[in-house]
Amino acid sequence: MIWRIEKRTAALARPHAWLFPVSLAFAVAAGACIFSALGVSPLAAYGTMARGAFGSFYHFSEVVVRAIPLMLTGLAVAVAATMLLWNIGCEGQLVWGGIFAAGTGLYLIPHLPPFLAIPAVIAAGAAGGLLWGLIPGLLRAYLAVNEILSSLLLNYIAIIFMEHLYFGPWRNPEGFGFPGTAQIGEAARIPHWFGTRIHLGLVLALVMAALVFAALRYTRWGYQVRAIGLNPQAARYAGFRIRGQIVFIMGLSGALAGLAGMAEVSGIHFRLQQGLAVGYGYDGIIVAWLARLNPLAVPLVALLLGALIVGGEQLQSVLHLPASISMVLEAVLLFGLLLSESLARYRLVRRAAGEETSAAGKGLP
């Protein structure tokens, strides 16, 4: 008997069911190799990570805290990708959400009635991301500028502008030269629960995931977005306004990322400072892909990635490994998914040995 690999002619009935476990297993195995190469027992390393992420309620709450911005940026990427738009600019949109939230908290909230404070901060955060997301959206819709490049490059502008703010005009006068704005007032901070750092952003993210899912699936708008993503030519035939949808969806995507920035500022740091742009925007791309663009799967994948990040930090403090190991594991996880997706297109076929001898070319005249 000879095994050979053949391309599948029919798609698997439920390909998604086993893709994720397989890619996870691949990531774990690859991670084990890396740990061994670093001279650490994989078992000890994974044990440390697991304890770090799930060892106690507090540890797990930190996983959730990390997962909140990832859920929002993951949703942002997923909703745009549904229409074949690649929003690589979530990082910048997140930063602008943070800038708007901080600016509102610092300069507007003191003049607002208290019951309006939190809604104002949330709306400002969404608006900041929305405006920054509109730029690549408009460029794509009306000037055919590739949104991957424009949104990516806008990230650097956003980050530098934020630095300008907290090093310059918005710098905390009582901050002893420490780069950052003053803290926003209590009124502008979103509530925390369970005595942890878990904050209102979690509810926001989960509600957004459900809303985006329902909107894509059950609304007229969502139908159009899916149709445009699957077949722009047919969408044009049906008379859908594709330009308008591009602008809208990039704005929506930006707003979701902006909410992530808002939640970081108003729920974690309480100010603009270094450490706001730590790559949640880029991690959102991984989250969206691992979730296969399904909004309902995004929160779960975000939790997994949050656990990787928190666990990775434990590796640093307990085993003195570089913290970037968690980024490596993230990357391997994504590679695993891409790999298993490709593998799913093939299958193993058993053939009798004799059949194989008439291989291509041999019988040619």
Added chain:
Amino acid sequence: MAMTTLSSPVLALTDITKRFGDVRANQRVTWTLDAGRIYALLGENGAGKSTLMSILAGRYQPDGGEIHLRGSPVRFLSPAQALASGIGMVYQRFMLVEPLTVAENILLRRGPIRGKRTRDIRQIRELAERYGLLVNPLAPVRTLTMGERQRVEILKLLYRQAEILIFDEPTAVLTHAEIDSLFDVFRQLKEEGKTVVFITHKLEEVMAVADEIAVMRRGRMVSRVAAAQVRSHHDLARMMVGREVILSVQKPPVAIGEAVLTAMGLSGPAGADRLKFQDVDFEVRRGEIFTITGVAGNGQEQLVAALAGLAPMAAGTVSFRNRAYTAARWRRRTGDGLAYIPEDRDRTGSIDAFTLVENFMLTRLDAFGGALWVRRRRAARATAAAVRDFSIQGGGIRGLAAHLSGGNRQKLILARELSRRPDLLIAEQPTQGLDVRATEEVWQALLRQRASAAVLLVTGDLKEALTLSDRIAVMFRGRILDIVSAREAADIDRIKLLMAGLGKRE
């Protein structure tokens, strides 16, 4: 049975079997092909013809059976291997790189071509002239019509010295004149001892050019006869379908009403270097089927796109339901009344990854959606009704459109567009590539539509035009040369002359 010849067959298939999931596309197919003969392969949609030919051409590997080429067993793992052995195929969907030129496509392996007068290009020109495959080697494929693209595909094979040439429905995208010249190519190939196999649904083509006819039904080879032995179209049709089919379509008279659409001085498309259609005038009246025909590439495609509101016109006025629109305002027109069945049913008319229900909503969101929500249940009911009324088979209403055969897909689109109750139905190449039964069903539906609407049919299939039309407009180089009443159109030769740009009435 197979023709017996003294020489051994150039190609022999034995017990070829191929499964796709649960579907048995080919079941123990045995067939032999000789050099210097033209074979027609017939069968309904889904009979397994394309699969069998794809196996020959190395695109698929059989699950069982053997292929012998000149007596030696072969197994092709790729089309490249098959072509290296002299077996080439022209697929229904052309395999061309659109941004590249004709010559670059033919010489694809060699990379970009510098200079304009290389030896290769001269060689391609010679080859093209020899077979009457007129196409400019330096033109980008993107700019070519479907008919021209097919010539490029044939040149690709001839350039690689293919001995066995397989065509999957080669005439589906061609006009009458182009079909004639394609058949001349076939005969030339035969003269040189090459083997031609072509898949077709059109019986008259079989009679015109084939030496031997093979018929497949449900994955099996059911009969093989010499073309000379076939006495009538009915014989062949019966072999294909396994039952008697009606080939003459009943066309009950319908009262002709007012003009629904009047085109005056249309030119376009806007913004192009060269106008593809110019000064086009015609009207389509309720109760009639008005047909625009012509050789592919004479502006019909662009005219239809403009009429359907998908592309801007440069000049002219459209009067629709007694309202006049300028060229610019026609494109921005909203609202119902006009339904359009596009030529490309797979990539324009429907979406592969959508279910039948979702596809049924594509152009009917106003009916199946409020301002916010999509009314899925209502859409599902309407789809189920359409599936029943048009006997659309394959997977049920929750199945994906990708799994529908060409005929069923077209019926779904037809059902959807008719359900909009349009005043004007534009149907573009509506039966291209469909089998006898599906063609007949589409024709009947179009004829029924006359009772309530005006029908604008755009087709390159002269038989279709003559069968259905009340009046036929012939386009040549962007202009309507003449509009012929279908009663006079018994004079097919006159229409053929018009299609060639001749015979305009003084």
